[in-house]
Amino acid sequence: MTAVPADRPTDQDIDPRPRLTRLVLTTTGLVVTRLLIIGVVLLAWELASGTLVPKFWVSSPSAIFARLVQWIADGSLWRHLEATLLAMGVGYVIGCLIGVATGLALGFMPFVQRILMPYLAGLYALPKIALAPLFIILFGIDIESKIALVAITVFFMLLYNTLDGVRDVDGDLVEALELMGATRREIGLKLLIPATLPWIFTGMRISVRYALTAAILGEVIGANRGIGYLIEASAGQYNTTGVYAGVLVLVICCVTLTELLTRAETSTRRGGP
Amino acid sequence: MPPRDAVMVADAPARDPRAAGVPKIELVGASKTFYVRGQEVTALQPVDLTVGDQEFVALVGPSGCGKSTTLNLVAGLLRPSRGEVLYDGVPVTALNRRVGYITQKDTLLPWRTAAANIGVALELQSRAVPRAEAQERVAQLIDLVGLRGFENHYPAELSGGMRKRVALARTLIYEPECLLMDEPFGALDAQLKLLMQDQLQQLVHQRRMTVLFVTHDLGEAIALADRVIVFSARPGRIRAVRDVALPRPRDVFKMRFTEGFGRLHEELWDELKDEVAKGVDV
Numbered sequence: 001m002t003a004v005p006a007d008r009p010t011d012q013d014i015d016p017r018p019r020l021t022r023l024v025l026t027t028t029g030l031v032v033t034r035l036l037i038i039g040v041v042l043l044a045w046e047l048a049s050g051t052l053v054p055k056f057w058v059s060s061p062s063a064i065f066a067r068l069v070q071w072i073a074d075g076s077l078w079r080h081l082e083a084t085l086l087a088m089g090v091g092y093v094i095g096c097l098i099g100v101a102t103g104l105a106l107g108f109m110p111f112v113q114r115i116l117m118p119y120l121a122g123l124y125a126l127p128k129i130a131l132a133p134l135f136i137i138l139f140g141i142d143i144e145s146k147i148a149l150v151a152i153t154v155f156f157m158l159l160y161n162t163l164d165g166v167r168d169v170d171g172d173l174v175e176a177l178e179l180m181g182a183t184r185r186e187i188g189l190k191l192l193i194p195a196t197l198p199w200i201f202t203g204m205r206i207s208v209r210y211a212l213t214a215a216i217l218g219e220v221i222g223a224n225r226g227i228g229y230l231i232e233a234s235a236g237q238y239n240t241t242g243v244y245a246g247v248l249v250l251v252i253c254c255v256t257l258t259e260l261l262t263r264a265e266t267s268t269r270r271g272g273p
Numbered sequence: 274m275p276p277r278d279a280v281m282v283a284d285a286p287a288r289d290p291r292a293a294g295v296p297k298i299e300l301v302g303a304s305k306t307f308y309v310r311g312q313e314v315t316a317l318q319p320v321d322l323t324v325g326d327q328e329f330v331a332l333v334g335p336s337g338c339g340k341s342t343t344l345n346l347v348a349g350l351l352r353p354s355r356g357e358v359l360y361d362g363v364p365v366t367a368l369n370r371r372v373g374y375i376t377q378k379d380t381l382l383p384w385r386t387a388a389a390n391i392g393v394a395l396e397l398q399s400r401a402v403p404r405a406e407a408q409e410r411v412a413q414l415i416d417l418v419g420l421r422g423f424e425n426h427y428p429a430e431l432s433g434g435m436r437k438r439v440a441l442a443r444t445l446i447y448e449p450e451c452l453l454m455d456e457p458f459g460a461l462d463a464q465l466k467l468l469m470q471d472q473l474q475q476l477v478h479q480r481r482m483t484v485l486f487v488t489h490d491l492g493e494a495i496a497l498a499d500r501v502i503v504f505s506a507r508p509g510r511i512r513a514v515r516d517v518a519l520p521r522p523r524d525v526f527k528m529r530f531t532e533g534f535g536r537l538h539e540e541l542w543d544e545l546k547d548e549v550a551k552g553v554d555v
Binding site: 170172173175176177178179180181182183186190191194195 | 348350368369370372373374376378380382384393394396397398399400444447
């Protein structure tokens with residue numbers, strides 16, 4: 001290691017930012033600062049609640065925390081969380097499978113695709129949430145209607161991504177393989193599917209967040225279980241503490257999901273060719 | 274782009290074309306016009322062209338003169354607007370799968386390594402070979418095009434010239450009876466180009482292939498071909514045809530210093546230079 005001569009300024013010396021800024025920008029500094037901010041906000045909230053603003057509207061951090069502890073203790077949190085995640089997970093898998101399969105099938109059959117596209121485009125444009133009441137009639141108030149709502153949301157995202165992927169395949173590559181004597185099946189397996197895979201993965205990544213949104217919306221509109229139901233039921237009783245507690249659970253879910261996705265993305269990018 | 278329905282060109286013509294003396298490739302008054310934004314563009318004026326079995330014919334001409342269109346017609350990628358294109362005496366009405374087509378653009382599969390790209394044809398049902406044999410042939414071809422050490426590189430990691438050689442090897446590996454080549458060596462440096470010309474010449478001779486070879490390099494055309502056809506500037510038509518009566522096997526490295534080569538080059542250049550000038554004016 002070479003020692004820095006005393007008369008020469010080190011990087012730190014020539015950093016023009018004030019010392020406080022530099023302190024905050026270290027890893028520990030960032031964590032401490034963030035904790036401080038949330039602490040101040042929570043404290044202000046706690047103090048303002050019942051004094052500046054009626055408790056009825058804003059509840060209070062301590063009440064929300066107590067509610068969460070109560071939900072955890074009586075097991076209701078897990079019951080609701082399980083319902084939401086199950087609806088989201090099952091719907092997501094179904095939507096992905098059918099979406100990719102349909103996308104590839106239509107990609108292989110441009111003729112059929114041309115006939116069906118207007119219908120699909122119409123359904124795609126439709127905000128899926130409008131179908132939630134219909135799904136409740138068809139599949140009942142239980143988890144099945146939520147699965148259906150998630151599945152149809154994810155289905156369209158994957159369908160369109162897969163179709164875009166197939167459409168993006170260079171026609172010259174198709175011609176080259178055809179001239180080599182490839183059958184349609186071989187062109188599908190050796191060209192269209194590998195070329196479309198990145199598009200499919202992108203679709204799968206994006207639609208995770210939409211799946212969670214669809215599950216929650218479905219529960220808010222009509223359910224007997226789930227985080228969305230918990231929020232809606234609390235709101236129905238003017239129980240703001242319950243609403244805030246439910247929202248807090250959702251925030252934690254979203255942050256966890258986003259973090260997992262980011263990690264999965266970085267690891268696949270590193271592993272890719 | 275989705276696949277289109279493709280029908281094989283009839284595999285067994287009624288008569289043996291070689292015995293009957295039927296030319297391998299025949300264009301009879303074949304022309305091609307395109308419509309670009311409602312305007313008619315003539316890519317190729319009616320052309321009569323005959324390529325005999327195992328003949329090596331080179332097409333030279335300024336860019337945009339319809340050389341590539343001619344190859345596309347023979348490959349069955351385009352239909353002639355008028356006239357006829359025959360292969361072994363049979364009209365080409367669908368993709369012609371008996372030709373190997375090396376297009377100007379290298380159509381490699383980006384997710385496959387060089388070796389996997391070269392071997393792709395041998396994985397197809399119509400040309401399937403046992404795995405061990407396929408590997409051996411891929412290795413041979415890699416040597417042939419001088420890409421040893423780059424087998425496991427992806428196309429994006431190769432230079433333009435290397436990609437071109439992968440594309441070449443990918444076609445040569447299934448030994449088509451007829452090669453259509455569209456400026457295959459255009460992206461190569463001068464030395465490598467000579468090397469590849471030499472390899473190609475030997476290979477074509479060994480495997481008794483028929484070749485229709487498009488190039489803008491007159492020297493290359495003379496060095497390789499039995500016959501050189503000069504195209505005029507757009508709209509393309511045949512301006513001159515010269516037989517190359519130089520003996521085979523030829524030494525592509527030294528033959529350009531021989532007298533016969535020089536004379537032919539001068540003669541063909543006289544035909545070509547006006548057309549090139551025209552091409553530049555446009």
